[in-house]
Amino acid sequence: MIQSELCRMLGIRYPVFQGGMAWIADGTLAAAVSNGGGLGIIAAGNASGEWVREQIHLARTLTDRPIGVNLMLMSPFADEVAKVVTEEAVPVVTTGAGNPSRYMRDWTAAGIRVIPVVASVAMAKRMTRLGASALIAEGGESGGHVGELTTMVLVPQVCDATELPVLAAGGIADGRGVAAAFLLGACGVQMGTRFLSAAECSIHPVYKEKILKATDLCTTVTGRRLGHPVRSLRTPFARAYTKGEFGGMSDEDLEAMGTGALRRAVREGDPVNGCFLAGQAAAMVRREQPAAEIIQEVMEGAEALLRKASSWVK
Numbered sequence: 001m002i003q004s005e006l007c008r009m010l011g012i013r014y015p016v017f018q019g020g021m022a023w024i025a026d027g028t029l030a031a032a033v034s035n036g037g038g039l040g041i042i043a044a045g046n047a048s049g050e051w052v053r054e055q056i057h058l059a060r061t062l063t064d065r066p067i068g069v070n071l072m073l074m075s076p077f078a079d080e081v082a083k084v085v086t087e088e089a090v091p092v093v094t095t096g097a098g099n100p101s102r103y104m105r106d107w108t109a110a111g112i113r114v115i116p117v118v119a120s121v122a123m124a125k126r127m128t129r130l131g132a133s134a135l136i137a138e139g140g141e142s143g144g145h146v147g148e149l150t151t152m153v154l155v156p157q158v159c160d161a162t163e164l165p166v167l168a169a170g171g172i173a174d175g176r177g178v179a180a181a182f183l184l185g186a187c188g189v190q191m192g193t194r195f196l197s198a199a200e201c202s203i204h205p206v207y208k209e210k211i212l213k214a215t216d217l218c219t220t221v222t223g224r225r226l227g228h229p230v231r232s233l234r235t236p237f238a239r240a241y242t243k244g245e246f247g248g249m250s251d252e253d254l255e256a257m258g259t260g261a262l263r264r265a266v267r268e269g270d271p272v273n274g275c276f277l278a279g280q281a282a283a284m285v286r287r288e289q290p291a292a293e294i295i296q297e298v299m300e301g302a303e304a305l306l307r308k309a310s311s312w313v314k
Helices: 005-010 027-035 049-062 078-087 101-109 121-129 151-161 175-183 193-197 205-212 236-246 251-258 261-268 280-284 291-312
Strands: 016-018 040-043 067-072 092-096 113-118 135-138 166-169 188-191 219-222 230-233
Touching: 016 027, 016 040, 016 291, 027 040, 027 049, 027 067, 027 291, 040 049, 049 067, 049 078, 067 078, 078 101, 101 113, 113 121, 121 135, 121 151, 135 151, 151 166, 151 175, 166 175, 175 188, 175 291, 188 193, 193 205, 193 280, 193 291, 219 236, 230 236, 236 251
Parallel strands: 016 188, 040 067, 067 092, 092 113, 113 135, 135 166, 166 188
Antiparallel strands: 219 230
């Protein structure tokens, strides 16, 4: 069985995190992933602190294993959520879409393991100095907010830049991706898109069907003009947004166009006005499975590959 220092640090069986997917990663999904041996993560997204508290309590009724919370730093409720995770003594906080430095001291003082998502070496070094427990190096293949570097390029550079444990994220959906991540220097992985197919994932059936039918060229990146690029499935919404982005639409109108689009995809399955976030690995997601089965399948696949790795060396 593959284990790493992350397992020992966090008390989890497998070095697998479930991505903090806004409007998607609730207490039910997080508990299912944690029960499966990984680290389930509740995504705060743009939700209020009280909603996050409710989901933490829900998850704790479904599992006695560690769970985490992801704080999206662009959220207007970021301060509120940061306080809630401290009050609830959440063991792990991951962060995305920004710089968590303003909260790091309070969290680390409370004994919370802070594991930021980083998309550059400079941010990795900064988070190391500020006292992060580990880092998630996320390549641009991932769904949602993305950086410029690919996972293949980013992960080894981040590993070289810090002594902290590093998780690889972006484009990982099976044992091959996990094995590759370890050979790049990571000691764990974070997967988001693969868990969209989890039986415990509550996205609209239309969303899940789109993931299961995805092809290799099914995603696109929008939002670069506004400074927060996002990867999603190619849909009427994505095409309309791209047209507006490069066709002279004002920044204000673009922001208004995107408001609520993810919710419409997740809750309503709106095929026209919904923004269906997904990574490039969507085409590798082929069936709905329980979260625990996904983790076991991925890790067993990685273990088999790593056992055979020596056959390449003569």
